[in-house]
Amino acid sequence: xxxxxxxxxxxxxxxxxxxxxxxxxxxxxxxxTLDNRTTLLDALREQLKLTGTKKGCDHxxxxxxxxxxNGERINxxxxxxxxxxxxxxxxxxxxAEVGHLDPMQQAFVDHDAFQxxxxxxxxxxxxxxxxxxxxxxxxxxxxxxxxxxIEISDAEIRERMSGNLCRCGAYANILKAxxxxxxxxx
Amino acid sequence: xxxxxYERVSDPAQAAARAxxxxxxxxxxxxxxxxxLMKHEIEIPKHLIDVGGTGLDxxxxxxxxxxxxxxxxxxxxxxxxxxxxxxxxVLSRALVSGASGQLRNKATTGGNLLQRTRCGYFYDTGMPCxxxxxxxxxxxxxxxxxxxxxxxxxxxxxxxxxxxxxxAVALCVLxxxxxxxxxxGEIRRLTLDEFYQLPxxxxxxxxxxxxGEMITAVLLPPPVEGRHAxxxxxxxxxxxxxxxxxxxxxxxxxxxxxxxxxxxPKPWRRDDADAALPQGASAVMxxxxxxxxxxxxxxxxxxxxxxxxxxxxxxx
Numbered sequence: 001x002x003x004x005x006x007x008x009x010x011x012x013x014x015x016x017x018x019x020x021x022x023x024x025x026x027x028x029x030x031x032x033t034l035d036n037r038t039t040l041l042d043a044l045r046e047q048l049k050l051t052g053t054k055k056g057c058d059h060x061x062x063x064x065x066x067x068x069x070n071g072e073r074i075n076x077x078x079x080x081x082x083x084x085x086x087x088x089x090x091x092x093x094x095x096a097e098v099g100h101l102d103p104m105q106q107a108f109v110d111h112d113a114f115q116x117x118x119x120x121x122x123x124x125x126x127x128x129x130x131x132x133x134x135x136x137x138x139x140x141x142x143x144x145x146x147x148x149x150i151e152i153s154d155a156e157i158r159e160r161m162s163g164n165l166c167r168c169g170a171y172a173n174i175l176k177a178x179x180x181x182x183x184x185x186x
Numbered sequence: 187x188x189x190x191x192y193e194r195v196s197d198p199a200q201a202a203a204r205a206x207x208x209x210x211x212x213x214x215x216x217x218x219x220x221x222x223l224m225k226h227e228i229e230i231p232k233h234l235i236d237v238g239g240t241g242l243d244x245x246x247x248x249x250x251x252x253x254x255x256x257x258x259x260x261x262x263x264x265x266x267x268x269x270x271x272x273x274x275x276v277l278s279r280a281l282v283s284g285a286s287g288q289l290r291n292k293a294t295t296g297g298n299l300l301q302r303t304r305c306g307y308f309y310d311t312g313m314p315c316x317x318x319x320x321x322x323x324x325x326x327x328x329x330x331x332x333x334x335x336x337x338x339x340x341x342x343x344x345x346x347x348x349x350x351x352x353x354a355v356a357l358c359v360l361x362x363x364x365x366x367x368x369x370x371g372e373i374r375r376l377t378l379d380e381f382y383q384l385p386x387x388x389x390x391x392x393x394x395x396x397x398g399e400m401i402t403a404v405l406l407p408p409p410v411e412g413r414h415a416x417x418x419x420x421x422x423x424x425x426x427x428x429x430x431x432x433x434x435x436x437x438x439x440x441x442x443x444x445x446x447x448x449x450x451p452k453p454w455r456r457d458d459a460d461a462a463l464p465q466g467a468s469a470v471m472x473x474x475x476x477x478x479x480x481x482x483x484x485x486x487x488x489x490x491x492x493x494x495x496x497x498x499x500x501x502x
Contacts, residue, residue: 139265162286
């Protein structure tokens with residue numbers, strides 16, 4: 001589907017600088033008509049009122065806006081919402097089941113892995129993905145043997161979390177929290 | 187960010203034709219560099235052509251025994267491909283030393299090549315930059331400028347920015363070629379050396395791509411035997427651009443190939459420097475960095491490059 005199709009299907013969308021598209025966020029489908037400039041981050045926060053995902057630097061440097069798109073973590077600030085037609089997006093609001101936290105959320109609480117909490121949603125979304133990436137065999141800069149199974153280590157976790165900054169410096173406890181989830185899983 | 191119109195295309199040749207036809211149009215794939223620059227209003231496209239649906243997201247064997255990497259293959263997927271890890275380890279190593287996990291999931295092979303050659307003054311719209319505004323002057327070459335990170339060779343009196351890609355340095359040492367489709371549907375193949383242009387008097391021109399021309403794939407020749415290594419030296423342990431990086435492929439007899447990142451507007455490699463590899467790091471760098479024009483602040487890169495290669499050669 002391209003924008004000209006959108007225009008035909010949605011006659012109100014006559015402004016060439018905006019588009020209509022659909023995406024799924026935390027298992028709920030939404031159809032939005034937005035200015036093409038809207039980032040996925042702004043669409044989540046300002047349109048869908050899912051303000052758990054945070055805007056830090058807005059330039060892909062801090063990781064506060066980390067969300068999962070089709071199972072892969074990305075910086076929501078460096079992605080246009082209109083480019084996510086048909087995508088399946090998970091944010092921090094989708095992590096917990098009713099009545100109990102996601103194990104990574106619980107581990108962050110158990111280990112006091114935050115201070116101000118602003119980077120925490122991004123840290124948790126990223127940490128969940130990191131463990132999946134290691135399990136899937138995705139190599140990192142500190143992986144010694146590219147052709148052997150990857151073992152979870154402090155060095156692997158630190159390297160893979162380098163796209164998430166914490167100005168409070170809760171890194172030591174973030175590491176402990178991620179290790180707790182990794183140990184329970186193994 | 188300035189307003190723009192947007193369309194999706196499903197065919198690379200159609201994308202190229204559209205890009206040549208619509209004024210001030212740009213392709214967008216991962217968007218991690220383009221959107222960053224659009225937010226700064228350094229890039230101001232009037233129309234974006236989303237090429238995400240063009241199906242160029244596969245890695246396939248070539249008849250010659252190499253690999254064809256579709257332009258949309260993500261940096262993460264490419265680094266993790268078992269064939270790349272086994273037969274082109276220098277590429278896998280270079281990819282995982284670049285950016286962050288989040289960015290590598292989004293950044294594409296074609297987009298990585300096309301990220302802008304840049305420096306802090308290119309990003310600072312309050313300062314003159316010949317890349318942003320041809321003829322405006324270069325803040326990096328003014329007295330007292332911060333040039334510690336910037337280029338030492340291949341630079342010009344108009345621009346001393348470096349190309350920040352790690353991936354491209356590995357592709358250079360692998361003799362990879364860039365495959366493109368032009369706006370008239372012609373398929374072209376360019377070596378990395380042909381693809382990247384030196385700044386000269388026109389630093390705003392970074393590649394040999396014609397109007398509308400789109401990268402469709404990167405072609406890897408058959409695997410080169412030997413030790414593959416990528417050593418990146420930077421100011422912090424992760425998620426930082428290289429001060430200097432060295433891509434190395436070395437056969438058991440000591441011969442091989444060397445390319446440098448972090449020192450020039452393009453991956454830096456010379457045949458006579460490759461030929462000097464059996465004589466050691468000093469002999470290689472005497473040739474590879476011959477003609478270097480460092481600033482006072484970045485002359486350390488000459489020493490650092492030699493020591494980085496020496497450190498790699500000293501490993502088993």
